[in-house]
Amino acid sequence: KASQGRLESFFKPV
Amino acid sequence: MLELRLVQGSLLKKVLEATKDLVTDANFDCSATGFSLQAMDSSHVALVALLLRSEGFEHYRCDRNISMGMNLNNMSKMLKCAGNDDIITIKGDDGSDTVTFMFESPNQDKISDFEMKLMDIDSEHLGIPEAEYHAIVKMPSSEFQRICKDLSSIGDTVVISVTKEGVKFSTRGDIGTANIVCRQNKTVDKPEEATIIEMNEPVSLTFALRYLNSFTKATPLSESVTVSLSSELPVVVEYKIADMGYIRFYLAPKIED
Numbered sequence: 001k002a003s004q005g006r007l008e009s010f011f012k013p014v
Numbered sequence: 015m016l017e018l019r020l021v022q023g024s025l026l027k028k029v030l031e032a033t034k035d036l037v038t039d040a041n042f043d044c045s046a047t048g049f050s051l052q053a054m055d056s057s058h059v060a061l062v063a064l065l066l067r068s069e070g071f072e073h074y075r076c077d078r079n080i081s082m083g084m085n086l087n088n089m090s091k092m093l094k095c096a097g098n099d100d101i102i103t104i105k106g107d108d109g110s111d112t113v114t115f116m117f118e119s120p121n122q123d124k125i126s127d128f129e130m131k132l133m134d135i136d137s138e139h140l141g142i143p144e145a146e147y148h149a150i151v152k153m154p155s156s157e158f159q160r161i162c163k164d165l166s167s168i169g170d171t172v173v174i175s176v177t178k179e180g181v182k183f184s185t186r187g188d189i190g191t192a193n194i195v196c197r198q199n200k201t202v203d204k205p206e207e208a209t210i211i212e213m214n215e216p217v218s219l220t221f222a223l224r225y226l227n228s229f230t231k232a233t234p235l236s237e238s239v240t241v242s243l244s245s246e247l248p249v250v251v252e253y254k255i256a257d258m259g260y261i262r263f264y265l266a267p268k269i270e271d
Contacts, residue, residue, distance in 0.1 A: 001271055002171070002220055002268035002269060002270050002271065003268065003269055003271055004057075004059055004222065004266065004268055004269075005059070005248075005266035005267050005268065005269045006057075006058050006059060006266055007054060007058050007059065007060075007061055007140060007248060007264065007266050008058060008140070009266065010246075010247055010248050010266060011061075011140035011141060011142055011143075011248075011264075012140065012141050013138055013139065013140055013141070014139050014140065014141040
């Protein structure tokens with residue numbers, strides 16, 4: 001089963 | 015003081031149709047560079063980044079950087095009142111809590127203005143660095159739309175794999191499985207009909223079709239779409255907006271537990 005990734009795991013807030 | 019006159023007003027109408035289902039409220043940022051937006055969907059899985067460069071406007075006045083919070087559904091309601099051939103001017107004043115959209119018919123016999131209330135939005139901007147992608151697929155936007163729509167009738171997720179054979183879109187669901195392979199094809203009449211696959215290394219990622227289908231609402235903006243894939247990054251689905259800029263959608267992949 002795959003879980004949905006979140007954008008914050010890849011891009012940092014500015 | 016802000017005054018942006020867009021002769022091809024239909025572009026703005028199409029941009030709203032492409033974004034309003036993904037994002038509810040967003041800050042439009044206006045600077046010397048252009049009119050832009052970055053916003054995530056409520057679950058922080060997908061992000062839309064829009065840029066309409068200042069040079070693409072017939073008249074572009076933006077005295078200082080300004081951020082205008084808008085409800086995209088309400089903005090869409092107003093822009094739907096503009097004709098497809100209308101010139102749209104966006105006007106704003108410093109410190110005002112409204113924005114005005116002015117619509118002019120091509121022969122200037124009908125001029126309308128719609129004033130919309132702005133809202134305060136706590137926006138979270140993400141830094142998106144320039145990156146090297148493992149594979150970049152350029153294909154007709156209508157073809158990409160067709161594939162996403164067709165596969166979503168079979169399954170909920172799509173595996174996009176790029177190898178030297180081509181790009182493969184695969185899904186599986188209760189009724190069975192589906193695989194669609196697109197090979198590179200440059201022997202076409204028009205460049206926008208070509209499928210071009212640039213691969214640095216093979217890549218395979220899984221995405222929720224629901225979001226990809228939402229992105230394809232931008233299809234009327236461009237004849238072709240670029241899908242950039244890297245195993246360490248969200249996919250980028252980019253529609254170029256002729257002479258003006260782009261609308262890019264980022265989608266985080268599904269991750270194996």
